[in-house]
Amino acid sequence: MSRVIFLLKEAMISLRRNILIVIGxxxxxxxxxxLALGALVVNEILRLNTIxxxxxxxxxxxxxxxxENGVPLGAxxxxxxxxxxxxxxxxxxxxDKQQAWQEYQELFAGxxxxxxxxxxxxxxxxxxxxxxxxxxxxxxxxxxxxxxxxRQVATAAESIEQLQSLSSVLNVLGLGMAIVLxxxxxxxxxxxxxxxxxxxxxxxxxxxLVGASNWFIRIPFLLEGMIEGLVGAxxxxxxxxxxxxxxxxxxxxFALFRLDVSQxxxxxxxxxxxxxxxxxxxxGSMLGLSKYLRDADGTGPDxxxxx
Amino acid sequence: MIRLDNVTKVYEGGTVxxxxxxxxxxxxxxxxxxxxxxxxxxxxxxxMLRDEPVTRGKIWVAGKDITTLPRWKIPYLRRSVGxxxxxxxLLPNKTVRENVAFALEVLGRxxxxxxxxxxxxxxxxxxxxxxxxxxxxLSGGEQQRVSVARSFVNRPPIMLCDExxxxxxPRTSVGIMKLLDxxxxxxxxxxxxxxxxxxxxxxxxxxxxxxGGRMVRDDExxxxxxxxxxxxxxxxxxxxxx
Numbered sequence: 349m350s351r352v353i354f355l356l357k358e359a360m361i362s363l364r365r366n367i368l369i370v371i372g373x374x375x376x377x378x379x380x381x382x383l384a385l386g387a388l389v390v391n392e393i394l395r396l397n398t399i400x401x402x403x404x405x406x407x408x409x410x411x412x413x414x415x416e417n418g419v420p421l422g423a424x425x426x427x428x429x430x431x432x433x434x435x436x437x438x439x440x441x442x443x444d445k446q447q448a449w450q451e452y453q454e455l456f457a458g459x460x461x462x463x464x465x466x467x468x469x470x471x472x473x474x475x476x477x478x479x480x481x482x483x484x485x486x487x488x489x490x491x492x493x494x495x496x497x498x499r500q501v502a503t504a505a506e507s508i509e510q511l512q513s514l515s516s517v518l519n520v521l522g523l524g525m526a527i528v529l530x531x532x533x534x535x536x537x538x539x540x541x542x543x544x545x546x547x548x549x550x551x552x553x554x555x556x557l558v559g560a561s562n563w564f565i566r567i568p569f570l571l572e573g574m575i576e577g578l579v580g581a582x583x584x585x586x587x588x589x590x591x592x593x594x595x596x597x598x599x600x601x602f603a604l605f606r607l608d609v610s611q612x613x614x615x616x617x618x619x620x621x622x623x624x625x626x627x628x629x630x631x632g633s634m635l636g637l638s639k640y641l642r643d644a645d646g647t648g649p650d651x652x653x654x655x
Numbered sequence: 656m657i658r659l660d661n662v663t664k665v666y667e668g669g670t671v672x673x674x675x676x677x678x679x680x681x682x683x684x685x686x687x688x689x690x691x692x693x694x695x696x697x698x699x700x701x702x703m704l705r706d707e708p709v710t711r712g713k714i715w716v717a718g719k720d721i722t723t724l725p726r727w728k729i730p731y732l733r734r735s736v737g738x739x740x741x742x743x744x745l746l747p748n749k750t751v752r753e754n755v756a757f758a759l760e761v762l763g764r765x766x767x768x769x770x771x772x773x774x775x776x777x778x779x780x781x782x783x784x785x786x787x788x789x790x791x792x793l794s795g796g797e798q799q800r801v802s803v804a805r806s807f808v809n810r811p812p813i814m815l816c817d818e819x820x821x822x823x824x825p826r827t828s829v830g831i832m833k834l835l836d837x838x839x840x841x842x843x844x845x846x847x848x849x850x851x852x853x854x855x856x857x858x859x860x861x862x863x864x865x866x867g868g869r870m871v872r873d874d875e876x877x878x879x880x881x882x883x884x885x886x887x888x889x890x891x892x893x894x895x896x897x
Contacts, residue, residue, distance in 0.1 A: 351763040554744055558805070559734035560761035562727070 358568035363575065366544050370576060373540035377580025377628070378587070380529030381621055385588040387522030388617060392609050394515040398508060406484055406508075407476040409491045410500040413445075423497050428474050434490065436483040443473045471499055481508055530628060533580070537573050537632025544572060545636065570633045577629025578622060585618040656682045656813060656844045657703060662712035664698055664868075672698035674868040675712075680846060682812070685839045687855050688848040689879055690865035696848035699865070700817045703846070704736060705729050717812060734762060737806030737814040737843075741821035743798045745790040745805075752777065752786040755805045762809065772808055780804040780834060796827030800834060807838055814838065816847040820854060828854060855879040 363370050411427070412419045424442060431440040443451075448470040456462040478484060484503050491501045545552060555565050592614075596607040657680040664673040672695045680686050688696040701707045702714060705721050714721050717735050724732060745754050752773055759769045777783045780800040790798050799819060806814055816835065820828035832854055839845045849855060855862060856879055864872035 354760045354763075550744075551746055554746060554757070555761050556730070557733065557738055557744065558758040558761055558809075559730045559732075561730040564730075564761055564763075 355564075355567045355571065359571035359575065362544050362548060362568060362572050366540075366547055369540050369543050370572075373537050373576045374580045374583070376536035377533045377577055377625055378583045380533040381581050381584035381625060382587050384522070384526035384529050385584055385617060385621055386591075387518065387525050389588055389592050389609055389613075391515060391518050391522050392613055393607055394511060394518060396609070398511045398515060406478045406481060406504055407487050407491070408502045409474045409476065409494075409498050410471045410502065411473055411497055412499045413471070417496075419497055424472060424474075427494060427497050431474060431476060431491075434487070436478055436480070436487050438477040438479045440477075441475045443475050445470055445472050448472065530624065533577070533625075534628045534632045534635070537576055537629050538635035540576065541569050541573050541633045541636030545569060566633075566637055569637055570630055573629035573633030573636070574626050575629070577625035577627070577632070579625075581621045581625025584625075585614070585621050589614050589618070656680055656684070656717060657846065658713075658715040659699075659702075660713040660715075662699075662702060662714060663710050664695075664702060664707065665710045671868045673702065673709075676865075676868075676870045678863060678870065678873070680844060682844055683839070683842050685836070685845045685858070685860040686847070687858070687860060687862045688846065688865060689850060689855055689862055691850065693867075694865040695868040696850075696865055697817050698868070700815050700846070700848050703815055704738065705732055734809065735811050735813060737809065737811040739799070739802050739806050739814065739816040739819045741818040743790070743795075743802045743822075745798055745801055747790055750787050750789055751782055751793070751801050754790070754801055755808050758805045758808050776804045776808040779807070779837070794827070795823050796830055799823060799827075799831050803831065803834055803838070807843070811843070813844045813846070816845065816849075818849055819847065820849065820851050825853060829857075832858065850879075852879040 409427075409431075411424055414421050414423055428440050428442050431437055445468065449467040452467075452470055453463060476487065478487060488501050488503055491498050552565055592607070592609050596609070657678070659676050659678040662673050662676045663671070665671050674695075676695075676699065688699060690696050698707065702709055703716060703721075705724060709722050712722070716732060719732070721732055746757065749757060755773045755776060756769050759772060764772075773786075774783065777786055780803055782797060782800055782804065785793065785797065790801065793801070799822075803819070814835070819835070820831055823831065828851060835845055835847065836858070859876045861876065862872065862874045862879070863870060864874075
């Protein structure tokens with residue numbers, strides 16, 4: 349027990365004595381991990397929105413009014429029933445003029461000048477969910493053949509495809525960035541530890557002189573690296589969490605795009621980043637220590653020369 | 656306690672610092688290694704600490720062949736050998752007490768053992784009243800006493816001292832020698848490298864003289880005389896003007 353306390357005390361002394369270098373290392377870990385976690389969050393937001401769009405309506409067929417321009421009464425329901433029989437279609441819902449007006453009012457609530465319209469100009473529509481998003485062009489083509497009933501076809505598929513390809517680019521980019529920045533964090537910690545050892549070289553040589561084992565000398569430096577990695581990672585997780593929740597709150601007003609990344613996501617990745625920070629700290633320390641202690645093994649404590 | 660068998664040490668660059676040295680030091684002995692600068696005294700001390708590997712030959716310390724000792728076992732050797740150096744090697748940011756306790760802390764001794772043991776050894780070196788001071792607040796002699804206390808606090812069977820009085824005036828040096836003598840009387844084997852004539856002559860202990868890495872004399876109770884050191888006048892002529 350006294351050994352553990354001694355080692356912790358030594359690590360704390362070193363952290364305090366090299367405070368500027370330590371802050372530098374913590375900031376380096378913080379910045380690298382914030383950027384990496386930020387990339388993950390952006391990716392998650394895109395994924396959430398892709399899912400939301402994918403789960404919703406994929407194709408909307410806006411309809412000409414029944415009883416006008418040669419559209420017979422009952423044509424809307426007939427078309428909907430027909431569409432539902434198509435292989436590409438999962439479901440087709442009828443959306444009458446009343447519902448269209450309600451939706452319009454919700455979408456533009458508070459914008460009086462836009463609400464000042466004749467509700468009758470809003471068309472009824474059929475909202476179609478596809479079995480597979482990739483089939484949207486087939487469905488669009490088939491709908492466009494219904495020239496009498498169908499006024500216009502709108503599809504979210506292009507946007508979804510764009511989002512999907514953006515998401516995969518960001519995935520690769522995020523992963524690449526996480527790797528580069530992770531390595532940068534490790535190298536910076538290695539550097540810090542090397543400086544810390546240099547600052548404490550007399551102490552280390554005296555420790556070797558009085559018979560401290562190499563592991564005993566290493567542990568305070570490993571603890572120091574681990575603490576730097578952990579603190580940097582914790583700050584990064586906190587900062588990205590804070591940023592994202594503020595963004596989500598600000599984004600509540602434009603409900604079309606989801607920004608509400610779940611707490612579970614932060615918990616899972618936060619934990620992983622903390623572990624990564626600690627491991628990066630330990631690896632960095634090992635790298636920083638290896639050269640010095642190998643040299644020290646060869647030459648031992650710095651005894652005066654002049655044989 | 657310590658045995659050297661035909662030990663040779665050649666440094667990189669070809670300097671021969673120890674040349675076929677054989678020596679047998681018994682338990683409880685006090686041995687002076689004497690010789691001019693460059694005669695190989697410090698090298699022998701470093702070889703006995705496994706601070707340097709031997710080029711040829713064998714060294715036994717406390718019954719163990721240290722020339723074949725695996726690297727990870729070197730700390731265990733050093734725990735049974737106390738060391739005192741000319742430059743004290745104290746940690747400036749630790750107090751006297753902390754410096755001495757450090758030697759026990761790195762061995763993982765519990766505080767309940769460290770406290771009394773440090774008190775006892777500080778009593779022995781007569782520094783109990785200065786336990787809370789920092790090295791910079793002490794005289795050279797006092798700093799060396801702290802260094803002796805640190806090397807002896809673990810009660811090692813062997814102490815290796817490399818010019819422990821090298822930085823001290825004669826009166827202070829006598830104080831350190833009295834301390835080492837007391838430690839030696841507890842049964843601790845002491846090997847001390849020095850070129851302090853007065854001390855060697857006064858102590859009347861075993862003297863091993865070295866010259867150019869070679870052992871030239873081994874007297875049971877010798878003095879410093881007989882050690883060939885160049886006269887200052889001769890040196891003045893040898894060393895070219897700047």
